Amino acid sequence: MFETERCFINTFKKTDFVDVKKVFVNPEVRKFLGGIRQEDSIKVLLDEMLNSSDHSFYWVVREKHTDIFIGLVSLDLHQEGIYLEISYQLLPNWWGKGYATEVVQCIINYALNELSLKKVVAETQTANKTSCKLLERLGMELERTIIRFGAEQAIYSIIKKTK
Template sequence: MISRRRTRLETHRCNLTRLQQSDYQAVKTLYGNEQVRTYLGGAIPEEHALNKFLDILQRSETDSYYWTVRLKISNEFIGLVSLEQHVDGQDTEISYELLPHSWGHGYAKEAVAQVLTYAFNELNLNRVIAETQTANHSSCKLLERVGMKLDRKIMRYDAEQALYGIDRI
């Protein structure tokens, strides 16, 4: 990915701000939430949360992009959105995790759509993919609502995964 970095993105109702060390406590709430982590291998034990956070913080300084998602009206933290290299080593993947009380309000769609716009218009990426378990119907629907198309299904992490993609127009 190109190293051009914006520290802040904005949607109609959310602010996306580049991940910082001061975000640890908020991000830890995502890691420990069973509902959030249902399709992501389960909640991360508290003793491992700091190491995971420091890892993504370091990656966000070099070759990955992580943004916290906060509501404009209250500045309440509701989740994370990221762009980073997919496990295949070739593609750039968009990922997201939002706290359950924010589900069903369209915040994830706004945030994901804004990050895709950034990926295509400012990073000049030609393609972005997303991977989610096929059992995560809400995530599959979200990816389709932002214009991503199902490319294929594979077995990974002991579960059937759906790989979605979208190309720059």
């Protein structure tokens, strides 16, 4: 479990299925993520998340003072199979208030300092300007753009600074 100024970030559990499903069926959240997931694919995905490998991490984000579900954040093997990718999906009520910055920064710090990863990547559609700005604000740098999933994607990375 992690704690930020306003959030608790807890390991994903089966009891979180109902809340986590909310991000997969929200059209605003899914706008740049391939659209709303179908019911049967959500169940498969949630089961995969619950039974993930030792190198995949899924966390549920809740507001500290209300215990209200905010979203999901993860570290999982990137599409290209080399580095772990940070991903995040927060419900729209929590957008524009700094929650994503707080949560993603916490997980990047964990990845680089506790897991001792040398590099963490993130992939987002270039059309998702808000997500691109968030990643840049957190010190991630644009490596390249590619076409994947039928859209232009931006691949960002952050490398652990050595002293």
